[in-house]
Amino acid sequence: MGNIGCYPVEYNPKVHGPYSPARYYGPRDIPFSEVKLQDVPAWISRRKFNPIRTVNRAYWRWVFKYGDVKKGGFSWIMQLAFFMAAGSYMLRYNQHKYERHAKYH
Amino acid sequence: MLSALAPRFGSLRGLLRFYQPQKVVSVAAASTKTAAQSKHDVSSQASTDPDDNLPQHERWAQINKVFYGPERDMVNYPPPKQCEEAGKVRLGFIPDELFQWLYPKTGVTGPYIFIWGGVAYLLSKEIVVLDHTFSHAIGFVLAVWYLKWKLAPWMSKYFAGRQKRIEERLYLNPIKRGKKGYEVTIQQLEKEIWRQDGQKYLYEAKRENVALQLEAEYRRRLETIYEEVRQRLNYQLEMENAKRRHEQEHMVNWIVSNVVKNITPQQEKESIASCIKNLKQLASVQPAV
DSSP, X not given: OTTTTSOOTTOXXXXXXXXXXXXXXXXXOOOGGGSOGGGHHHHHHHSOOOHHHHXXXXXXXXXXXXXXXXXXXXXXXXXXXXXXXXXXXXXXXXXXXXXXXXXXX | OHHHHOGGGHHHHHHTGGGXXXXXXXXXXXXXXXXXHHHHOHHHHHHHOGGGGSOHHHHHXXXXXHHTXXXXXXXXXXXXXXXXXXXXXXXXXXXXXXXXXXXXXXXXXXXXXXXXXHHHHHHHTTSSOOSTTHHHHHHHHHHHHHHHHHHHHHHHHHHHHHHHHHHIIIIIHHHHHHHHHHHHHHHHHHHHHHHHHHHHHHHHHHHHHHHHHHHHHHHHHHHHHHHHHHHHHHHHHHHHHHHHHHHHHHHHHHHHHHHHHHOOHHHHHHHHHHHHHHHHHHHHHSOOO
16 A cells, blocks of 8 residues: 555556556456356455555446546446445445344345 | 536546546656656656656657557557447446346346346345335436436537547647648748748859959959059159259250350341341342232
8 A cells, every 4th residue: 555646566658558547457367257156266366456446447447438438328327326326225224224124034 | 516527527536536647748758767766756756857858759759669669568458548439238327248248148038037136135135125215216216217318318419529529629629730830830941941042042142242342352453553553653754754854954054045155246246237138138039018
Protein backbone atom coordinates (compact mmCIF):
# COMPACT_ATOMS: atom_id res chain seq x y z
CA MET A 1 0.00 0.00 0.00
CA GLY A 2 3.06 2.20 -0.02
CA ASN A 3 2.59 3.32 -3.58
CA ILE A 4 -0.87 4.85 -3.48
CA GLY A 5 -1.30 7.29 -6.32
CA CYS A 6 1.45 5.65 -8.37
CA TYR A 7 1.45 3.09 -11.11
CA PRO A 8 1.42 -0.62 -10.23
CA VAL A 9 4.87 -2.01 -9.57
CA GLU A 10 4.56 -4.38 -12.53
CA TYR A 11 3.69 -1.62 -14.97
CA ASN A 12 6.50 -0.99 -17.44
CA PRO A 13 5.69 1.54 -20.16
CA LYS A 14 8.24 0.03 -22.53
CA VAL A 15 6.37 -3.27 -22.56
CA HIS A 16 2.80 -2.29 -21.72
CA GLY A 17 2.45 0.96 -23.57
CA PRO A 18 0.20 3.80 -22.38
CA TYR A 19 -1.28 3.11 -18.96
CA SER A 20 -4.86 1.98 -18.83
CA PRO A 21 -6.52 1.87 -15.41
CA ALA A 22 -8.75 -0.99 -16.59
CA ARG A 23 -5.87 -3.40 -17.20
CA TYR A 24 -4.19 -5.91 -14.93
CA TYR A 25 -0.43 -5.63 -15.41
CA GLY A 26 0.61 -8.60 -13.30
CA PRO A 27 1.86 -11.85 -14.79
CA ARG A 28 -0.53 -13.18 -17.39
CA ASP A 29 -2.68 -16.16 -16.48
CA ILE A 30 -5.65 -17.99 -17.98
CA PRO A 31 -8.93 -16.01 -17.69
CA PHE A 32 -11.00 -16.62 -14.61
CA SER A 33 -13.97 -17.77 -16.67
CA GLU A 34 -11.92 -20.68 -18.05
CA VAL A 35 -10.58 -21.83 -14.71
CA LYS A 36 -11.87 -25.18 -13.45
CA LEU A 37 -13.52 -24.99 -10.06
CA GLN A 38 -10.84 -27.11 -8.42
CA ASP A 39 -8.09 -24.82 -9.75
CA VAL A 40 -9.67 -21.63 -8.40
CA PRO A 41 -7.70 -21.46 -5.10
CA ALA A 42 -4.46 -22.05 -6.93
CA TRP A 43 -5.38 -19.40 -9.46
CA ILE A 44 -6.18 -16.89 -6.70
CA SER A 45 -2.97 -17.70 -4.84
CA ARG A 46 -1.00 -17.07 -8.01
CA ARG A 47 -2.63 -13.73 -8.44
CA LYS A 48 -1.49 -10.67 -6.54
CA PHE A 49 -4.53 -9.31 -4.78
CA ASN A 50 -4.82 -5.67 -3.80
CA PRO A 51 -8.45 -4.85 -2.93
CA ILE A 52 -8.25 -1.16 -3.77
CA ARG A 53 -6.61 -1.81 -7.12
CA THR A 54 -9.08 -4.59 -7.88
CA VAL A 55 -12.09 -2.40 -7.18
CA ASN A 56 -10.52 0.44 -9.10
CA ARG A 57 -9.81 -1.80 -12.07
CA ALA A 58 -13.34 -3.23 -12.01
CA TYR A 59 -14.78 0.27 -11.89
CA TRP A 60 -12.70 1.38 -14.87
CA ARG A 61 -13.52 -1.75 -16.84
CA TRP A 62 -17.19 -1.02 -16.23
CA VAL A 63 -16.72 2.64 -17.20
CA PHE A 64 -14.89 1.80 -20.42
CA LYS A 65 -17.39 -0.87 -21.35
CA TYR A 66 -20.72 0.79 -20.59
CA GLY A 67 -20.18 4.47 -19.91
CA ASP A 68 -17.28 5.95 -21.79
CA VAL A 69 -18.23 4.70 -25.23
CA LYS A 70 -18.94 6.54 -28.45
CA LYS A 71 -22.62 5.64 -28.65
CA GLY A 72 -23.59 5.58 -25.02
CA GLY A 73 -26.82 4.03 -23.83
CA PHE A 74 -29.02 3.74 -20.79
CA SER A 75 -27.60 0.48 -19.49
CA TRP A 76 -25.04 2.03 -17.18
CA ILE A 77 -27.80 3.95 -15.39
CA MET A 78 -29.79 0.75 -14.95
CA GLN A 79 -26.73 -1.05 -13.62
CA LEU A 80 -25.90 1.83 -11.30
CA ALA A 81 -29.49 1.86 -10.02
CA PHE A 82 -29.47 -1.90 -9.46
CA PHE A 83 -26.09 -1.73 -7.76
CA MET A 84 -27.17 1.07 -5.47
CA ALA A 85 -30.47 -0.65 -4.64
CA ALA A 86 -28.76 -3.96 -3.88
CA GLY A 87 -26.05 -2.19 -1.92
CA SER A 88 -28.47 -0.23 0.21
CA TYR A 89 -30.45 -3.42 0.81
CA MET A 90 -27.33 -5.17 2.00
CA LEU A 91 -26.31 -2.27 4.22
CA ARG A 92 -29.67 -2.45 5.97
CA TYR A 93 -29.88 -6.22 5.87
CA ASN A 94 -30.24 -6.57 9.63
CA GLN A 95 -33.40 -4.45 9.59
CA HIS A 96 -34.80 -6.52 6.73
CA LYS A 97 -33.86 -9.79 8.42
CA TYR A 98 -35.92 -8.73 11.39
CA GLU A 99 -39.06 -8.86 9.23
CA ARG A 100 -38.76 -12.56 8.38
CA HIS A 101 -42.03 -14.47 8.52
CA ALA A 102 -40.68 -17.97 9.16
CA LYS A 103 -38.01 -19.21 11.48
CA TYR A 104 -37.31 -22.44 9.56
CA HIS A 105 -37.26 -22.77 5.80
CA MET B 1 -29.33 15.60 -11.63
CA LEU B 2 -28.73 13.59 -14.75
CA SER B 3 -26.41 16.23 -16.07
CA ALA B 4 -24.37 15.91 -12.91
CA LEU B 5 -24.11 12.14 -13.25
CA ALA B 6 -24.03 11.63 -16.94
CA PRO B 7 -21.04 13.38 -18.49
CA ARG B 8 -18.42 10.67 -18.70
CA PHE B 9 -19.05 9.69 -15.08
CA GLY B 10 -17.34 12.89 -14.04
CA SER B 11 -18.69 12.86 -10.52
CA LEU B 12 -17.63 9.26 -9.94
CA ARG B 13 -14.32 9.67 -11.66
CA GLY B 14 -13.43 12.41 -9.23
CA LEU B 15 -13.66 9.99 -6.31
CA LEU B 16 -10.88 7.80 -7.67
CA ARG B 17 -8.84 10.47 -9.32
CA PHE B 18 -5.89 10.08 -6.97
CA TYR B 19 -5.27 6.66 -8.45
CA GLN B 20 -5.04 7.94 -11.97
CA PRO B 21 -1.91 9.18 -13.71
CA GLN B 22 -1.47 12.85 -13.11
CA LYS B 23 0.50 13.56 -16.23
CA VAL B 24 1.10 10.84 -18.73
CA VAL B 25 3.55 12.80 -20.82
CA SER B 26 5.90 13.56 -18.00
CA VAL B 27 5.74 10.03 -16.67
CA ALA B 28 6.43 8.63 -20.09
CA ALA B 29 9.42 10.86 -20.52
CA ALA B 30 10.61 10.10 -17.02
CA SER B 31 10.38 6.38 -17.56
CA THR B 32 13.46 6.56 -19.70
CA LYS B 33 15.23 7.04 -16.41
CA THR B 34 15.20 4.39 -13.75
CA ALA B 35 11.95 2.59 -13.04
CA ALA B 36 11.99 3.49 -9.36
CA GLN B 37 12.06 7.19 -10.16
CA SER B 38 9.11 6.99 -12.49
CA LYS B 39 7.09 5.12 -9.92
CA HIS B 40 7.53 7.38 -6.94
CA ASP B 41 8.19 10.86 -8.24
CA VAL B 42 5.22 11.40 -10.50
CA SER B 43 4.04 14.67 -9.06
CA SER B 44 7.43 16.13 -8.28
CA GLN B 45 8.73 15.53 -11.79
CA ALA B 46 5.82 17.26 -13.45
CA SER B 47 7.34 20.68 -12.91
CA THR B 48 11.08 20.01 -12.74
CA ASP B 49 11.34 17.59 -15.64
CA PRO B 50 13.76 19.04 -18.19
CA ASP B 51 11.85 17.18 -20.89
CA ASP B 52 9.01 19.66 -20.40
CA ASN B 53 11.17 22.24 -22.09
CA LEU B 54 11.71 20.10 -25.19
CA PRO B 55 9.97 21.05 -28.39
CA GLN B 56 6.74 19.16 -28.88
CA HIS B 57 7.86 16.97 -31.76
CA GLU B 58 10.97 15.84 -29.89
CA ARG B 59 8.86 15.04 -26.87
CA TRP B 60 6.55 13.01 -29.06
CA ALA B 61 9.51 11.17 -30.52
CA GLN B 62 10.73 10.38 -27.02
CA ILE B 63 7.32 9.17 -25.92
CA ASN B 64 6.99 7.00 -29.00
CA LYS B 65 10.40 5.56 -28.27
CA VAL B 66 9.19 4.63 -24.80
CA PHE B 67 5.71 3.41 -25.66
CA TYR B 68 6.33 1.79 -29.04
CA GLY B 69 9.90 0.64 -28.77
CA PRO B 70 11.22 -2.83 -29.58
CA GLU B 71 10.16 -4.22 -26.18
CA ARG B 72 6.50 -3.37 -26.65
CA ASP B 73 4.10 -6.31 -26.36
CA MET B 74 1.42 -5.39 -28.89
CA VAL B 75 -0.31 -8.80 -28.76
CA ASN B 76 -1.20 -8.94 -25.07
CA TYR B 77 -1.33 -5.19 -24.49
CA PRO B 78 -2.72 -3.51 -27.60
CA PRO B 79 -3.27 0.26 -27.43
CA PRO B 80 -6.44 1.11 -25.50
CA LYS B 81 -9.29 2.05 -27.75
CA GLN B 82 -12.65 3.60 -27.02
CA CYS B 83 -15.53 1.20 -27.69
CA GLU B 84 -18.00 2.10 -30.41
CA GLU B 85 -21.05 0.90 -28.47
CA ALA B 86 -21.80 -0.04 -24.90
CA GLY B 87 -21.63 -3.72 -24.00
CA LYS B 88 -24.73 -5.73 -24.81
CA VAL B 89 -27.15 -6.21 -21.91
CA ARG B 90 -30.25 -8.29 -21.24
CA LEU B 91 -33.23 -6.97 -19.28
CA GLY B 92 -31.67 -3.55 -19.43
CA PHE B 93 -28.73 -4.23 -17.12
CA ILE B 94 -27.54 -7.88 -17.03
CA PRO B 95 -24.35 -8.30 -19.11
CA ASP B 96 -24.71 -10.54 -22.10
CA GLU B 97 -21.47 -12.29 -21.23
CA LEU B 98 -23.24 -14.11 -18.40
CA PHE B 99 -25.65 -15.60 -20.91
CA GLN B 100 -22.92 -16.46 -23.37
CA TRP B 101 -21.00 -18.14 -20.59
CA LEU B 102 -24.00 -20.21 -19.52
CA TYR B 103 -25.31 -21.19 -22.96
CA PRO B 104 -22.86 -24.05 -23.61
CA LYS B 105 -23.38 -25.34 -20.09
CA THR B 106 -27.16 -25.07 -19.72
CA GLY B 107 -28.75 -24.41 -23.10
CA VAL B 108 -30.66 -21.33 -24.17
CA THR B 109 -33.17 -21.36 -21.33
CA GLY B 110 -30.51 -21.97 -18.72
CA PRO B 111 -29.60 -18.38 -17.89
CA TYR B 112 -33.21 -17.37 -17.30
CA ILE B 113 -33.77 -20.48 -15.22
CA PHE B 114 -30.64 -19.54 -13.33
CA ILE B 115 -31.81 -15.97 -12.73
CA TRP B 116 -35.43 -16.65 -11.86
CA GLY B 117 -34.53 -19.83 -10.01
CA GLY B 118 -32.06 -17.82 -7.99
CA VAL B 119 -34.72 -15.21 -7.26
CA ALA B 120 -37.17 -17.96 -6.23
CA TYR B 121 -34.49 -19.46 -3.97
CA LEU B 122 -33.71 -16.12 -2.36
CA LEU B 123 -37.41 -15.44 -1.76
CA SER B 124 -38.31 -18.89 -0.51
CA LYS B 125 -35.41 -19.03 1.92
CA GLU B 126 -36.25 -15.45 2.95
CA ILE B 127 -32.75 -14.27 2.20
CA VAL B 128 -34.55 -11.47 0.39
CA VAL B 129 -37.31 -10.70 2.81
CA LEU B 130 -40.73 -9.67 1.57
CA ASP B 131 -41.31 -6.94 4.10
CA HIS B 132 -43.10 -3.63 3.75
CA THR B 133 -40.13 -2.14 1.86
CA PHE B 134 -40.66 -4.54 -1.04
CA SER B 135 -43.23 -2.11 -2.44
CA HIS B 136 -40.37 0.40 -2.71
CA ALA B 137 -38.49 -2.07 -4.86
CA ILE B 138 -41.48 -2.48 -7.17
CA GLY B 139 -41.89 1.27 -7.43
CA PHE B 140 -38.17 1.68 -7.98
CA VAL B 141 -38.10 -0.88 -10.79
CA LEU B 142 -41.17 0.69 -12.42
CA ALA B 143 -39.65 4.16 -12.16
CA VAL B 144 -36.34 3.04 -13.65
CA TRP B 145 -38.08 1.23 -16.48
CA TYR B 146 -40.27 4.28 -17.12
CA LEU B 147 -37.16 6.45 -17.23
CA LYS B 148 -35.52 4.03 -19.62
CA TRP B 149 -38.60 4.06 -21.85
CA LYS B 150 -38.72 7.86 -21.85
CA LEU B 151 -35.10 8.85 -21.74
CA ALA B 152 -33.12 6.10 -23.45
CA PRO B 153 -33.54 7.33 -27.08
CA TRP B 154 -32.90 10.92 -26.11
CA MET B 155 -29.86 9.95 -24.04
CA SER B 156 -28.39 7.81 -26.79
CA LYS B 157 -28.69 10.74 -29.15
CA TYR B 158 -27.29 13.14 -26.59
CA PHE B 159 -24.31 10.95 -25.73
CA ALA B 160 -23.53 10.27 -29.37
CA GLY B 161 -23.56 14.00 -30.10
CA ARG B 162 -21.57 14.71 -26.98
CA GLN B 163 -18.91 12.18 -27.87
CA LYS B 164 -18.77 13.62 -31.35
CA ARG B 165 -18.35 17.13 -29.94
CA ILE B 166 -15.65 15.95 -27.55
CA GLU B 167 -13.86 14.15 -30.35
CA GLU B 168 -14.05 17.26 -32.51
CA ARG B 169 -12.91 19.53 -29.71
CA LEU B 170 -10.06 17.39 -28.44
CA TYR B 171 -8.93 15.55 -31.54
CA LEU B 172 -10.23 16.70 -34.89
CA ASN B 173 -10.24 20.46 -34.40
CA PRO B 174 -6.65 20.63 -33.11
CA ILE B 175 -5.55 18.59 -36.13
CA LYS B 176 -7.52 20.89 -38.40
CA ARG B 177 -6.11 23.96 -36.70
CA GLY B 178 -2.62 22.55 -36.90
CA LYS B 179 -3.00 21.75 -40.57
CA LYS B 180 -4.30 25.22 -41.26
CA GLY B 181 -1.44 26.76 -39.35
CA TYR B 182 1.09 24.64 -41.20
CA GLU B 183 -0.49 25.58 -44.52
CA VAL B 184 -0.06 29.24 -43.66
CA THR B 185 3.51 28.54 -42.61
CA ILE B 186 4.19 26.67 -45.85
CA GLN B 187 2.78 29.56 -47.85
CA GLN B 188 4.97 32.00 -45.97
CA LEU B 189 8.02 29.85 -46.45
CA GLU B 190 7.33 29.45 -50.14
CA LYS B 191 7.03 33.21 -50.38
CA GLU B 192 10.35 33.47 -48.57
CA ILE B 193 11.90 31.06 -51.07
CA TRP B 194 10.51 33.18 -53.87
CA ARG B 195 12.01 36.22 -52.19
CA GLN B 196 15.32 34.44 -51.95
CA ASP B 197 15.22 33.88 -55.70
CA GLY B 198 14.69 37.62 -56.05
CA GLN B 199 17.65 38.23 -53.78
CA LYS B 200 19.89 36.73 -56.47
CA TYR B 201 18.84 39.39 -58.98
CA LEU B 202 19.02 42.05 -56.32
CA TYR B 203 22.55 40.94 -55.51
CA GLU B 204 23.57 41.09 -59.13
CA ALA B 205 22.03 44.53 -59.50
CA LYS B 206 23.84 45.72 -56.40
CA ARG B 207 27.07 44.21 -57.67
CA GLU B 208 26.61 46.02 -60.97
CA ASN B 209 25.84 49.20 -59.11
CA VAL B 210 29.03 48.88 -57.10
CA ALA B 211 30.99 48.22 -60.30
CA LEU B 212 29.49 51.36 -61.81
CA GLN B 213 30.43 53.36 -58.74
CA LEU B 214 33.96 52.00 -58.91
CA GLU B 215 34.17 52.91 -62.60
CA ALA B 216 32.84 56.39 -61.91
CA GLU B 217 35.35 56.87 -59.13
CA TYR B 218 38.15 55.64 -61.36
CA ARG B 219 37.19 58.06 -64.07
CA ARG B 220 36.86 60.91 -61.64
CA ARG B 221 40.34 60.26 -60.36
CA LEU B 222 41.69 60.01 -63.88
CA GLU B 223 40.16 63.38 -64.62
CA THR B 224 41.64 64.80 -61.47
CA ILE B 225 45.09 63.60 -62.45
CA TYR B 226 44.66 65.00 -65.92
CA GLU B 227 43.58 68.33 -64.56
CA GLU B 228 46.44 68.50 -62.10
CA VAL B 229 49.03 67.56 -64.68
CA ARG B 230 47.59 70.01 -67.18
CA GLN B 231 47.66 72.80 -64.61
CA ARG B 232 51.29 72.11 -63.82
CA LEU B 233 52.24 71.98 -67.48
CA ASN B 234 50.32 75.21 -68.16
CA TYR B 235 52.18 76.80 -65.32
CA GLN B 236 55.48 75.76 -66.77
CA LEU B 237 54.41 77.03 -70.16
CA GLU B 238 53.28 80.34 -68.77
CA MET B 239 56.53 80.60 -66.92
CA GLU B 240 58.52 80.04 -70.08
CA ASN B 241 56.34 82.45 -72.04
CA ALA B 242 56.55 85.13 -69.43
CA LYS B 243 60.28 84.75 -69.20
CA ARG B 244 60.77 84.94 -72.92
CA ARG B 245 58.38 87.91 -73.25
CA HIS B 246 60.15 89.73 -70.51
CA GLU B 247 63.55 89.06 -72.06
CA GLN B 248 62.30 90.16 -75.44
CA GLU B 249 60.76 93.37 -74.07
CA HIS B 250 63.86 94.06 -72.13
CA MET B 251 66.11 93.53 -75.19
CA VAL B 252 63.83 95.64 -77.41
CA ASN B 253 63.69 98.46 -74.89
CA TRP B 254 67.44 98.33 -74.40
CA ILE B 255 68.21 98.31 -78.13
CA VAL B 256 65.67 101.06 -78.86
CA SER B 257 66.85 103.25 -76.04
CA ASN B 258 70.46 102.81 -77.09
CA VAL B 259 69.62 103.55 -80.73
CA VAL B 260 67.56 106.61 -79.75
CA LYS B 261 70.36 107.76 -77.49
CA ASN B 262 72.89 107.56 -80.34
CA ILE B 263 70.82 109.68 -82.88
CA THR B 264 72.40 113.17 -83.19
CA PRO B 265 70.40 116.37 -84.12
CA GLN B 266 72.37 116.54 -87.43
CA GLN B 267 71.21 113.06 -88.39
CA GLU B 268 67.66 113.98 -87.44
CA LYS B 269 67.67 116.97 -89.69
CA GLU B 270 69.06 114.97 -92.57
CA SER B 271 66.51 112.33 -92.19
CA ILE B 272 63.63 114.81 -92.06
CA ALA B 273 64.99 116.49 -95.18
CA SER B 274 65.25 113.23 -97.03
CA CYS B 275 61.72 112.36 -95.92
CA ILE B 276 60.32 115.61 -97.26
CA LYS B 277 62.21 115.05 -100.50
CA ASN B 278 60.71 111.58 -100.80
CA LEU B 279 57.22 112.94 -100.13
CA LYS B 280 57.62 115.58 -102.86
CA GLN B 281 58.83 112.99 -105.28
CA LEU B 282 55.80 110.83 -104.43
CA ALA B 283 53.45 113.77 -104.85
CA SER B 284 54.83 114.52 -108.34
CA VAL B 285 54.44 110.94 -109.47
CA GLN B 286 50.89 110.56 -108.12
CA PRO B 287 49.00 113.82 -107.90
CA ALA B 288 46.48 114.29 -105.05
CA VAL B 289 42.83 113.84 -105.89
